Amino acid sequence: MSGSDWPLLSGDQGVNLPENYQQAVSNRFFVDSVIFTLKYTVITTALLTGLGLGLALLVQQSTRWKGLLRTAFLIPSALGLASASLLFYVLYSPLAGPLAPVMNHFGASFLGTPNAALASTVFLIVWRYAGFYMLLMLVGLQGIPTDVFEAAWVDGATRWQTFRRITLPLLRPTLALTTVLSVTGSLLAFEQFYILTKGGPDNSTITIVELIYNVAFQGQNDLGVAAALSVMVVLALVAINVLQLRAVRRTDEN
């Protein structure tokens, strides 16, 4: 498909091989959307991994209170991404949101400037997924045998030393899993931006998947170019995942 001239309504119109890719790359928003998606991916991955681990350490032992906390952190994960985005759409709105008076007073808005829009979306994603990553980290932490911690305690290690030298290295498989999941998920971000920002303000928050959607179904209606973009995204994803796994393996050997 990626090599064919394929308008949305009239179907396959024959080969259009290099042109599809040329058109895809020369799309007005191609470079911007790639840069934006990468930026978004780095920010969310760092935040989600850090927060997930932090929350997991916080609620690791099972007491009644910590059980309640876990449930509280997990409830957003039960919501769909689309519902969560709609929820924050109202929450961030300058008319109906709970913080609207404060924001209006300072002349600021959640979605008005590119940076604010990015930050607001990142907050939504962190809110929605932190519990999910906490759960993955908890599973990883449970896989570490307790006698290692006891040995460290006997040897007089401080909490920080134990964390740096024991918890983090032994958690590496889990960390690898979470970063791969988070990077893949963020690179394919769509709903949150589609609902919350519609790519704006000034087309500053267009992600790659949104670009594909726009090329295919809004305006250009060119399935061939959209498929070419999809192929590029898949190749890039495979490459990034392989690099990540290799990086994890290399540190394993050291």
Add this chain to the structure above:
Amino acid sequence: MKANLVLRTPFWVFTGALAVIFLFPVVWTAVSSVSPQAGTSQSDGWGFANYVSLSHYQAGIWRYLANSALVSGLTVVLTLGISLLGGYAFARFRFPGRNALFLLTLAILMVPYATLLIPLYVLLNQLGLQNSLVGVALVLTVFQLPFSTFMMRISFESIPRELDEAAMVDGCTSFGVLWRVLIPAVKPGLITVGLFAFLAAWNDFLAPLILINDSNRFTLPLAVSNMRGQVQGVVDYGATEAGVMVLALPCIVLFLLLQRHYVRGFMSGALKG
């Protein structure tokens, strides 16, 4: 004990505040969907006027609810059926290509869903499933299969084989074994698989967005999302809040009821990770 209490108080305050941050958006939406607000259907006094105006949007909320229920129900049933038989086969029978087939199922995980939707759009058109909720359910089922087949395989493998053998001796066929003996034993696994399939299907936005273009067949997330800004360009925030609550409530209730099974799903999936 007293020193302990002094030490613990900051911890409680801190974690309590965190919990509030996580719960606040949902609670706020729930409250403000029934509270008086200018510019919504509920302009004075408390009540459910926002829900009423939500229910009159275009084809009516019941239509969209029914669409969503159909997609979710079909996805859950298909996922359960296929992963039950698939998991049973992978766990109990040796057949040529077993490992290759299992790997192939897991390979669906590798393909990012968002990038597949455009070819899927064309394929479903050729199958005559364009614009059809059944088509959406089929697509969603395919993407549920890796996790659910894997989950069911583990569930079956954790049951001792002696159980099957005893039933066989008593004259059960392999279907009889599955039906009479094993299904009751893998019930927790089935609940987990069903819960995940439901949450995924109920909440999915991208597949219906691309595959459905008749607004009478929209699923609920799509309908609520489209509802914003269609009333003379003015967003009805009240009705949107009501829509979010209708979307979120089943998920939250199911999640609270079945939290144990939800967590179990992660344990099995991540342990191999």
